[in-house]
Amino acid sequence: MTAGIDTPDRRGRTGLDRHGRDLTGNPGVRIHDVEVLSCDWYVLRKTTFDYRHGDGHWSREQRETYDRGDGATVLLHNTDRRTVLLVRQFRLPAYVNGHPDGMLLETAAGLLDGESPEEAIRREAEEETGYSIGVPERVFEVYMSPGSVTERLHFFAAPYDPARSPGSAHGVAAEGEDITTVELPFAEALAMVRDGRIADAKTVMLLQWAALDGPFRPGA
Incomplete structure (x- = not known):
């Protein structure tokens, strides 16, 4: 057996x-x-x-x-302030494969765990950042590493209101999470992609989408 x-x-x-x-x-x-x-x-x-x-x-x-199941991720943005809200957390796989300290800047994300992508990302956004979001905007769905990992990741975007800031440290303690939120000017976030300070694939993809077709596209 x-x-x-x-x-x-x-x-x-x-x-x-x-x-x-x-x-x-x-x-x-x-x-x-x-x-x-x-x-x-x-x-x-x-x-x-x-x-x-x-x-x-x-x-x-x-x-x-x-x-590992499918997942979802969301870019939280504020167009008035031209900022985005990311999270910083330790990622062992990145640490053992050359990242200096394993502390990656990322968009909030998590596994679906039996929920719909929309339900899951609203839960994850609140757990990781403290912000409650409304109906998120669906961006696209991507197989992140199709050569070996089955996961399909659902990408979303949603506005956040800095006036309703819940604090800086978040995550589910029972799952060993120790997450800090980081608010960045959108232009600085793009610069961090260019120089490698942001090296997480889903985050890079959402930031580039935001610049080309999303809330920070030219003329938006």
């Missing part, structure tokens, strides 16, 4: 080896086997499949996929 397959894992899941076996959308892909390598919290799978190449021949391939 294997946890996550025959018996519940620590999150109560079973049948994790069935995920992806019934896909039929691409006739050039035939799923052969799905093996669960780890399900301690998120799920690491190894999938064996047959792939038909452009010249018609088939090959047997294997890929590992990391499934």
